[in-house]
Amino acid sequence: MSTEQIDVVIVGAGLAGLSSAVFLGMNGVKALVIERREGTSILPKARGANPVTMEALRTAGLAEAIHKAMPPGKPAITSVVSESLTGKVLYDHVAHRPDFSMFSPERPGMASQARAEEALLRRAQELGAQVRFKTRCDSLAQDDDGVDLALCDLDTEQTYAVRAKYVIAADGIRGSIAGWLGIGTHGLGAIKSVTAVRFKADLSQWAGDNAMVIHYLQNPALPDGAGVLVSTDYKNEWVANMSADPQRDEGGMREIIKIMTGLPDLDFEIIGTVSYDYGHRIADRFRAGRVLLTGDAAHVMPPTGGQGGNTAVQDGYYLGWKLAAVIQGKAGPALLDSYEIERQPYAEEVCNWQVANLAERRRIDTLAERIGAPLDHATLLFGYICPPNGALAAELGNEDRRFEHPAQASGRPGARVPYVELEGEDGAKVSPRHLLGPWFMAFTAVPGGAEAARAAADELGVAMKAYQVKSTAPLHAGEQQTVLVRPDGVVAWRGADNAGIEPALRTVLCR
Ligand SMILES: Cc1cc2nc3c(=O)[nH]c(=O)nc-3n(C[C@H](O)[C@H](O)[C@H](O)COP(=O)(O)OP(=O)(O)OC[C@H]3O[C@@H](n4cnc5c(N)ncnc54)[C@H](O)[C@@H]3O)c2cc1C
Numbered sequence: 001m002s003t004e005q006i007d008v009v010i011v012g013a014g015l016a017g018l019s020s021a022v023f024l025g026m027n028g029v030k031a032l033v034i035e036r037r038e039g040t041s042i043l044p045k046a047r048g049a050n051p052v053t054m055e056a057l058r059t060a061g062l063a064e065a066i067h068k069a070m071p072p073g074k075p076a077i078t079s080v081v082s083e084s085l086t087g088k089v090l091y092d093h094v095a096h097r098p099d100f101s102m103f104s105p106e107r108p109g110m111a112s113q114a115r116a117e118e119a120l121l122r123r124a125q126e127l128g129a130q131v132r133f134k135t136r137c138d139s140l141a142q143d144d145d146g147v148d149l150a151l152c153d154l155d156t157e158q159t160y161a162v163r164a165k166y167v168i169a170a171d172g173i174r175g176s177i178a179g180w181l182g183i184g185t186h187g188l189g190a191i192k193s194v195t196a197v198r199f200k201a202d203l204s205q206w207a208g209d210n211a212m213v214i215h216y217l218q219n220p221a222l223p224d225g226a227g228v229l230v231s232t233d234y235k236n237e238w239v240a241n242m243s244a245d246p247q248r249d250e251g252g253m254r255e256i257i258k259i260m261t262g263l264p265d266l267d268f269e270i271i272g273t274v275s276y277d278y279g280h281r282i283a284d285r286f287r288a289g290r291v292l293l294t295g296d297a298a299h300v301m302p303p304t305g306g307q308g309g310n311t312a313v314q315d316g317y318y319l320g321w322k323l324a325a326v327i328q329g330k331a332g333p334a335l336l337d338s339y340e341i342e343r344q345p346y347a348e349e350v351c352n353w354q355v356a357n358l359a360e361r362r363r364i365d366t367l368a369e370r371i372g373a374p375l376d377h378a379t380l381l382f383g384y385i386c387p388p389n390g391a392l393a394a395e396l397g398n399e400d401r402r403f404e405h406p407a408q409a410s411g412r413p414g415a416r417v418p419y420v421e422l423e424g425e426d427g428a429k430v431s432p433r434h435l436l437g438p439w440f441m442a443f444t445a446v447p448g449g450a451e452a453a454r455a456a457a458d459e460l461g462v463a464m465k466a467y468q469v470k471s472t473a474p475l476h477a478g479e480q481q482t483v484l485v486r487p488d489g490v491v492a493w494r495g496a497d498n499a500g501i502e503p504a505l506r507t508v509l510c511r
Contacts, residue, residue, distance in 0.1 A: 006032045007327050008163040009149055010129075011137045013040060015113060016295020016312035017170030018120035018131075022060045023320025025127025027438045028486075029327055029380050032162070033129055034151055036136040040117035043274065044198070044232040044239055044307025047212060048077070049116065049180060053310045053380055055489065056317035058106060059436050062123050064185035064263060069115035071233045074212035077110065081361060084262030085229055085411075086206045090218060103382040103406045103419050105433055110212050112233050113309055140180065140291070147290050166290045166323060170312075173279070173296040175507065181288040184426055187351065188280040188370065191246035191302060191358070194277045197253050200266035202236050203261065204437040216304075216361040216394045218261035221259045226362040229260050235270070244275050278302035286340035292319060299347035304357035307350045307380075315343060321438060322391065323413050330462050332441035332510035338391035345402055346384050353380050359456055375403055382406035384488060386414035393484075393493035393504040411476025413493055417441075417485045420474040422467070430467050432475070436489050439463035440505070445472045453482065460509060 004013045008024060010017045013035035015032055021031045049066055051058065057063050067075075077092040099108070112117070125131060133155040139146050147167045152159045169177035178185075207213050213231040240257050258264050281300040286293045295312035319339050325331035351470060356374035359367035375383075383403045388394030392413040404410055409418050412423040422430040422443060432443060442453030450466035457464030472481045484493040484504055493504035 001507040003148075003161045003163050006164050007163060008032070008166050008168060009034065009137075009147070009162060010168040010170055011149075012039070012170035012172055012175065012295070012297070013117070013121065013133070014170060014172055014307050014312065015046065015117060015120070016116055016172075016297070016315055017168065018464075019056075019313040019316030020125050020168045020170060020294055020319060021124035021129040022062070022127060022317075023056075023132070023316045025124060026060050027321050027324030029324045030048060030128035030130070031168075032164075033124065033131040034129070034135040034137060035133050035155065035200070037145070038133055038307065040121055042112065042114055042456050043115065044112055044230070044237075046113040046116075046303070046306065046324065047214075048306050048309075049112070049228075049313070050307070050310050050381055051106040051108060052305075053313050054106035054109050055104060055436065056314060057435065059317075059438070060123060060127075062119055063106065063109070065119040065123070066109040066111045066116060067121055069111035071110065071112065071211045071231065071236050071460060073209045076210040076212075077108075077111065078208060078210045078213040080214075081218060083219045084217060084260055085203060085215055085263055086125055086262035091436055098376075098378045098380065100381070102165065105419060105431070109374070128137070137171070137177070140177065142290050157457035165327060166292065168292050168294055168319070168323075169297045170294045171297050173300050177296045178283055178293055178297055181291060183288055184262055184284045185281040185285060187282050187300075188355065188367075190277040190280065191367065192278045193275060193353070194241050194343075195244045195248075195273055196251070197240045197257065197270060198232070198244065198272045199238055199240065199268045199270045200236050201228065201238060201261070201266055203238065206261070206263070207231065217260055218361075218363060219259060222256060223314060224362070226370050227256065227266060279356065280351055280461075282344070282351055286347075287336060291470060292323070292336065292339055297341070299351050300360045301351040301354040303354070304361055305354045307354055310425070311347060311350050311444050318343060318476070318488050319382060325462070330460065330509065334510035335391055335508075338386075342386040342390040345387065349375065349384075349403070350380065375434060376405070378407070379403050379405050382416060383409075384416070385410075385412065388414065390414060390492070391486065391510070392509050393507045395494075406438070409476055411483070411491060411494070413491050415491055417489050417491050418475060423471070425468045425470065430469055432485060435465065435491065436466075436487070438487050439465050440487060440492070441465040441485040442482055442501070443469055443472055443475060443485070445469050445480045446482050446496055446498060449482045451497035452501050453484070456505050459502060460505055462505070462509070
């Protein structure tokens, strides 16, 4: 039998794998996604897409689908630290959250992981991806030109061969691919074992009508003095997360749920349990030759703060345009090095942030000491600066600075293009973050800058949208500069010389 040949095989159809398929499809590459399960996840796992994820999903035409997939209730979030669902509230995260509308045009999405995966699957298929469920990757081996995979059809137990130019390992927390490639991990490892108990109960009278409700519980009567109570996609279905205890029976879980709700006479039905570890593990490398790690395969974090799913989707977004450009011959293969260079430092920080949240919300002082002080929320989401050896034409000075508060943004290469409005030559408003898509952008107040940017892009065969504006000062650049922006909204270069645009674009594309 002849070996099937394909540009990209993605192993795993979770948030990381499906979003990679979507963003590759959006950039013109049709991937093969394989997944050993029968379908997408039905478990109530990650909740909520932050504004940065929503910006990425909007470029793929998915923002409205994610908003529509919100659970029943008012489009609002309750996230508090409390003694119980009905007890004293100790801290309200939403009340203390900074106003993110200054930094992004998008509001958060509230779809659960199960609903988000359904939407991503549909969109990936619309964009040309093939998705094969009940298919397991049993091995892979790479040479200079490609990767050979052994895939097993789980219906027939037949194994067949596929050869890919590149593989995305989106095989999650229990994935094997990183291990097969000899990629180690670092971090705190397994932090805590928890049991998630799904139960049915009508709690609306106490929980209110918000679509998403999370209570981080601090109560000495609970095992280890803490737990988490979370709403799901179904009005009367909840998940109670408690410290794991192999000796605990259903009666024990019921007692804990009564303490968590603060309702000793609550009538409820337990419908399932799953035990898992909160972990902190970052892969030592995100790339081994033609294999790239995304999502939990690259970085494992506890769920406190809700960034695990977001980071998985964003990995696909930041990788998609690069891998497509390399496959299409628009960029040199070295562009793929920048995936690890740019994403690993972000993953380190976000994993630490979630652990710091866990330490604080569960009052684990020893953990807090080990992880140090976390970044503030706005800086974590909007303030990352890619390292100077990433896919950008770097500026000298402050090379080691990885984060800045978005209210004091520098606009330097490697940072997000800020959420601001420029004035076009015709007086029309030009808002860079509203214009993101599978193309480079240039915002220029240099005479002839837009033509120079288009000519450079034509020369290199990449898509470019160039806007002549009255001033580039709102981008934290000089009054009369050109600011070159990558397809993922990261500033690639800025300068006043039209002749500098093409070399900058060449640097970004590793040509
Ligand atoms: C109970 C629970 C609750 C959680 N709650 C939250 C939360 O509130 N907030 C948050 O941000 N995160 C949460 N998480 C974490 C979040 O779910 C993950 O960060 C997210 O799922 C990562 O997506 P992924 O695509 O990388 O991995 P996954 O969703 O794990 O997907 C990996 C896929 O790869 C498949 N696979 C693995 N190996 C192979 C193979 N050899 N061949 C074929 N397929 C393979 C697996 O079957 C799986 O479907 C939770 C996780 C769990 C388990």
